Amino acid sequence: MTPTVAIIGGTGLTTLDTLRTAHRETLSTPYGEPSSPAIHGELGGRAVVFLARHGQHHTLPPHKINYRANLWALHRLGVEQVVAVAAVGGIRADMAPGVLAFPDQIVDYTWGRHCTFFEDNLSHVTHIDFTEPYCLELRERLIQAARELGLEARESCTYAAMPGPRLETAAEIRRLERDGCDIVGMTGMPEAALARELGMRYAACAVVANWAAGKVAGTISMAEIESNLAGSMDKVKALLAQVIPTLVPL
Numbered sequence: 430m431t432p433t434v435a436i437i438g439g440t441g442l443t444t445l446d447t448l449r450t451a452h453r454e455t456l457s458t459p460y461g462e463p464s465s466p467a468i469h470g471e472l473g474g475r476a477v478v479f480l481a482r483h484g485q486h487h488t489l490p491p492h493k494i495n496y497r498a499n500l501w502a503l504h505r506l507g508v509e510q511v512v513a514v515a516a517v518g519g520i521r522a523d524m525a526p527g528v529l530a531f532p533d534q535i536v537d538y539t540w541g542r543h544c545t546f547f548e549d550n551l552s553h554v555t556h557i558d559f560t561e562p563y564c565l566e567l568r569e570r571l572i573q574a575a576r577e578l579g580l581e582a583r584e585s586c587t588y589a590a591m592p593g594p595r596l597e598t599a600a601e602i603r604r605l606e607r608d609g610c611d612i613v614g615m616t617g618m619p620e621a622a623l624a625r626e627l628g629m630r631y632a633a634c635a636v637v638a639n640w641a642a643g644k645v646a647g648t649i650s651m652a653e654i655e656s657n658l659a660g661s662m663d664k665v666k667a668l669l670a671q672v673i674p675t676l677v678p679l
């Protein structure tokens with residue numbers, strides 16, 4: 430079966446034990462190596478491919494991820510729809526750790542990343558439309574699945590993509606808030622734009638791992654992030670199991 434659906438797993442989701450794994454495939458692309466082998470399997474009766482964004486052993490920081498290779502490899506496998514799972518910090522008052530959020534907008538603050546396939550040897554310059562950075566229909570399916578499961582989820586929010594790998598300063602978070610951002614992560618871009626360039630439907634399930642810098646007293650530790658994410662992954666896995674069967678091939 431050709432996998433028409435891909436799941437890109439972020440921090441806290443480097444493996445997907447609910448996937449009935451059929452085989453692993455090491456891929457190479459004109460842009461280099463993807464973050465991890467593609468794990469082919471079956472979830473809810475659908476052929477699905479899983480990719481670990483930060484590598485199988487979570488060793489790739491956000492600015493070192495080869496986003497182009499990841500998206501290119503999935504596209505070459507026949508993937509048409511991508512569900513991206515990503516850890517974020519919560520900025521808006523209702524974005525507490527543990528909440529799932531389905532962003533509908535992005536502000537991109539990243540720099541220095543390879544952010545397009547339309548770069549060299551062009552016969553014409555291409556500007557993709559990115560008014561709606563996430564696929565509305567795929568996002569709606571995710572929201573519907575979360576509702577069916579009774580999960581606490583935020584259905585509309587703006588994702589700030591920061592360069593990392595360091596976390597933000599309190600002043601940076603205040604600025605993001607003024608800019609209208611509700612959650613902050615480091616991997617949402619250029620991933621979403623590259624999927625659009627390849628014509629793949631793409632939507633994200635953001636998992637709030639911590640309050641963003643300055644939102645509560647004290648510092649943010651990796652231990653806190655990891656423990657909050659560990660507590661949320663059962664919800665994410667349930668969501669994936671609920672949504673995947675509803676994603677008909679295009």
Ligand code: HPA
Pocket residue numbers: 516517518519591596597613614615638639640641642654
């Ligand atoms: N900032 C940026 N990225 C993140 C955060 C954060 O606070 N938490 C998890 N990913």
